[in-house]
Amino acid sequence: MTKICCIVFSTLFLFTCAISAHAGDLDSFKGQKGTLKIAGGTAHIPVMKEAAKLIMQANPDLRITIAGGGSGVGIKQVGEGLIDIGNAGRKATDKEVSTYGLTMYKWAVDGVGVVVNPKNTVTKLTTAQLQDIFSGKISNWKELGGADRAINLYDRDAASGTRSVFWKKGLQKANVSTTANIVASNGAMKTAIAGDPYGIGFVSVGHIDASIAPVTLDGIAPSLENVKSGAFKVSRGLYSLTKGEAQGLAKLFIDFIFSPTGQDLVKAKGFVAVQ
C-alpha cells in the first residue's frame, strides 16, 4: 500500500501545483533532511498529499510517504512507533491515549454525508428512513419512490473513523444489517457507489464530487457551508496524532497544516478549516 502511494505520489509530483503557498510558510523546512511517514485515516489523504507535495517541491531532500489503512491503523501504528504521524477521523479513546501517550492535533472539521449514485432519483431522506435502510427494513428503492430494485448497502469496516461518526450521529447507533457490503476506504466507497446505480453508502464530505450524489438528510444537504455553520450534524474533527509531543519533522509538518497555506489546502479539499 505504501509503495502504491509512493508511486502515485511521485507521479503527482510531476504536475504543477494548483495551490500557491503563502510566503514564509515553507521556510521552516529549509535545510531539513529525512523521511516522514504518515498513515491512517483515509479522509485525510487528499490534504496530506497536497501538503507533502508542496513541502517536497520546496525541499527535495525530504521524503514524505502517505498511506491509508483507516483511523484504527493510524492510531495503532503511531503508538507503536512504526510511523511518525498517525491520522484519525475520530478522537482517540482515553485508553488509546493513555496506553501510547498520544498527542492529538485537530486541524479540520469534516462532515460525513450519505451518498447514492447520480442516476438515483431518491435524493432526500429522513433519519428514520436512513435507519430503516441500513437495518434492512426498507430493502427496495421503490418504497422510497425510486426504481424497483433492491437497495445495495455499502458499509465500512469497524476500524473506520468515518463509520464510527456516521453510526453515532447519522444512524444514531441503529443496527446495521449484516448483509451490507463492506469496503475498505473512503475512495473505495466512492468507486463502489459511482459504479452501482442501486447502492447507498457514506463518505467524508471532502470526497463528494460529480461521480456520486449527496443525499439531503432531514432537509439539510451535506455541504461544506452546512458543516461549517453546524446545521449538518454528522460531523467530526480530523486529527493527526503523534507519540508524545510532536518533534522534528513531524512538528514542522503539523505546524505547516495549521499555517495559512495548510488551512487553505484544507478548505480547497472540501473540509472546514479550524483557524
Place this chain on the structure above:
Amino acid sequence: MAMGSGLLLIAILCMMAVLGWPLVENGRFFALFSTTWSPHAQAYGILPMILGSLRITVLALLFSLPMSIGTACLAELLAPRPLRRLLLVTIRFMAGVPTVVYGFVAVFLLVPLMREYLIFGSGFSILTASLVLAVLIAPTMIIFFVNGLQSVPRSYCHAVDSLGARPMQKLIYLLLPQAYPSLLIGVILGLGRAMGDTLISLMLAGNSVALPESVAESGRTLTAHIALVIAADFSSMEFTTIFACGLILSLFTVCLIVSIRLLDRFGTRGAQHREMSTESRP
C-alpha cells in the same frame, strides 16, 4: 532448506496459537464457530468467513480445473503447432499479471455485468470473486499440467503412435494417467493460491458478515476478514480472534493438501494392484 522452511511454518503456527491463547483462556474458542460477527455485541463468530473461504475456493477450483486441463491438452497436443506456442506464451504472461489488476478490471467490467444480468444483487458476490479467482489460479495449474504432459517418456508416446492411436485416445489412455502426479501438484498449488488470496475476495466478494445463503450473495473470506479487522484496537478481543482466523486458515490448507495426498496414495496403490493383476494374468 526444506527443513528450515518446515520449521518456520511450525514456528508461525505456534506463534499464532500463543497470540490467540486469550481466546481459549476466556472460554471463547468454541464461540468462534457461531454465525454472528458483531464486536459491539461481544459476538466473534467466524463461521461465515470459514464457509466463505471454503465456498470461494471450491467454486474457483470447479471453474478452473476443466478450463486448465482443457487448455493444457490443447497447448500440448490437440492444437495446431503455431497456436500451441501462442497459448503457452499467453499463459506465461497471465501468470505474471498482478492480482490487483484482475481485481480492478473485474470491479469495472464483471461486477456491473453480474449486477445487471446475472444475480441482480450489488454484483459483489462469492460467485463474482470465484470467477476471477478461477482465472487467477488457472496459469499456475496449466503450467504444471503442461510440464506433466511433457514429461511422459517419448518411448511410450512412440509406442502408442505406432499402434495408430488418435490424439484423443493417446491423451486419455496414456498422457493423462501418466501425468497424474503433476496434475495433482497443479491442483494443490491452485487450491493453496485460491484459499490464500486476499485481494480478489476483498475487492469482489462484498465482505458482508452475514452467513451467505447462496453463492450469488455477498460473503467474506478468512483472508479478507483478517485484512479488515487488523485495523482494530490492538488490545481488543476482535484483534485476538484474527490469530485464530490465521490458525484456522493454515490448518484448513494443510488438511486439504494432506487429504489430496492421501487420496493420491490410495488411488495409486489401487492402480498398482490393478496393474499387477493384469500382469499376472498371462
